[in-house]
Amino acid sequence: MALRQAVDWSLYVVTDAGLSRGRSHVAVIEAAITGGATVVQYREKHAPTRQMVAEAQVLRELTRRTGVPLIVNDRLDVALAVDADGVHLGQDDMPAALARRLIGPDKILGISASTLAEALQAVQDGADYLGVGPIFATPTKPDAAPPIGIDGLRLIRQHVSLPIVAIGGINATNAAEVMAAGPDGIAVVSAVVAAEDIAVAAQELRAMVNASRQRREAASN
Amino acid sequence: MALRQAVDWSLYVVTDAGLSRGRSHVAVIEAAITGGATVVQYREKHAPTRQMVAEAQVLRELTRRTGVPLIVNDRLDVALAVDADGVHLGQDDMPAALARRLIGPDKILGISASTLAEALQAVQDGADYLGVGPIFATPTKPDAAPPIGIDGLRLIRQHVSLPIVAIGGINATNAAEVMAAGPDGIAVVSAVVAAEDIAVAAQELRAMVNASRQRREAASN
Ligand code: NI
Numbered sequence: 123m124a125l126r127q128a129v130d131w132s133l134y135v136v137t138d139a140g141l142s143r144g145r146s147h148v149a150v151i152e153a154a155i156t157g158g159a160t161v162v163q164y165r166e167k168h169a170p171t172r173q174m175v176a177e178a179q180v181l182r183e184l185t186r187r188t189g190v191p192l193i194v195n196d197r198l199d200v201a202l203a204v205d206a207d208g209v210h211l212g213q214d215d216m217p218a219a220l221a222r223r224l225i226g227p228d229k230i231l232g233i234s235a236s237t238l239a240e241a242l243q244a245v246q247d248g249a250d251y252l253g254v255g256p257i258f259a260t261p262t263k264p265d266a267a268p269p270i271g272i273d274g275l276r277l278i279r280q281h282v283s284l285p286i287v288a289i290g291g292i293n294a295t296n297a298a299e300v301m302a303a304g305p306d307g308i309a310v311v312s313a314v315v316a317a318e319d320i321a322v323a324a325q326e327l328r329a330m331v332n333a334s335r336q337r338r339e340a341a342s343n
Numbered sequence: 344m345a346l347r348q349a350v351d352w353s354l355y356v357v358t359d360a361g362l363s364r365g366r367s368h369v370a371v372i373e374a375a376i377t378g379g380a381t382v383v384q385y386r387e388k389h390a391p392t393r394q395m396v397a398e399a400q401v402l403r404e405l406t407r408r409t410g411v412p413l414i415v416n417d418r419l420d421v422a423l424a425v426d427a428d429g430v431h432l433g434q435d436d437m438p439a440a441l442a443r444r445l446i447g448p449d450k451i452l453g454i455s456a457s458t459l460a461e462a463l464q465a466v467q468d469g470a471d472y473l474g475v476g477p478i479f480a481t482p483t484k485p486d487a488a489p490p491i492g493i494d495g496l497r498l499i500r501q502h503v504s505l506p507i508v509a510i511g512g513i514n515a516t517n518a519a520e521v522m523a524a525g526p527d528g529i530a531v532v533s534a535v536v537a538a539e540d541i542a543v544a545a546q547e548l549r550a551m552v553n554a555s556r557q558r559r560e561a562a563s564n
Contacts, residue, residue, distance in 0.1 A: 170435035171435065171437050172434075172435045172437060172438065173435070175437055197420060198423075199418060199419035199420035199437065202445050203419075203437055203441055203445060215391065215392045216392050216396055216420065216424055217393065220396070220424055224420070224423050224424065
């Protein structure tokens, strides 16, 4: 509970073994955290479960040491096995209300929403935050829903008070524009894990999120 | 606990969507149970989690109604989601001792073993039964370990008192020979789910297992 309240959603980095240029998850995520990542999601769709548990375990040790929440994509079994801080579920993953019953009230439950209806359902099902997107088209998830654009993000933001992390094709060239629509942070894959200098890439994105949030706070005063 | 004691391992039928000739899991398993299947395993490696949960849920209702234990392969999240009677884990799945901690003492934990070392480790890790094999080469699991033969099965049987279900290439032409090595039952995939008449195929195999177990009991008196 304390953890769920305290999460800083500014820069949410999602692993992708195929985009990491041969660097290990732990090397990638250590650099991302050094650069300012505030949340880490372990996402792996095709490895054997034993490998997933082993990889997530290494990230669990790293994120615990650095005080960054660890979320596991889709696989509630892997999340429970490594005592992750939460799970993130897409619309093809376990139904959210069922997942909430299995993980209990204290773990973080994140739900992907690409429409307002999905967002409102996720709120009702007990989500702690929403991953809203894809904002832009992205090559990393070819099976993703069509992009919802900044307008789609703004619409959901206007109707949902839960934390929102925008995802899908976000990078340093569009992060300021995305943040202006009001999410709590941005989730990135290739913009960080595929970067030549991961820490610098994360630092640049984090600075943009920070600047945007400061402008927002100034405007609301 | 009561359940774990009472399981009849005679004929353990494993689902395989690709081998079922377009018939639904529920149609296949209903016929298999009619023919005498005593345990059902839901195995699905590539579907989205939401689909797995939905399919397993339908099998859960059927197996509950018919009084047959339902085991889920690999996916502890799916097993917990549908309140299956247990999980079955291969050597690439979640480590057995960790799985036991997550499912608690009352759910059935099955472990695949293809060597005596794996079998003894599984016993130590808290397995309730072993799936021993592959006895013969099988096209349904091209990534499986090399066949261990009847001799490999006999060796493990001599050293392990837990229930053993033999698996891998077992059908009506070799089931009697397999049962003579002393397992508690046989696990089959294509010999049942790919059969033209599933109930008849299950009935034939079940009769062979029964005959073998009766001979064994007669011999030990
Ligand atoms: Ni796959």
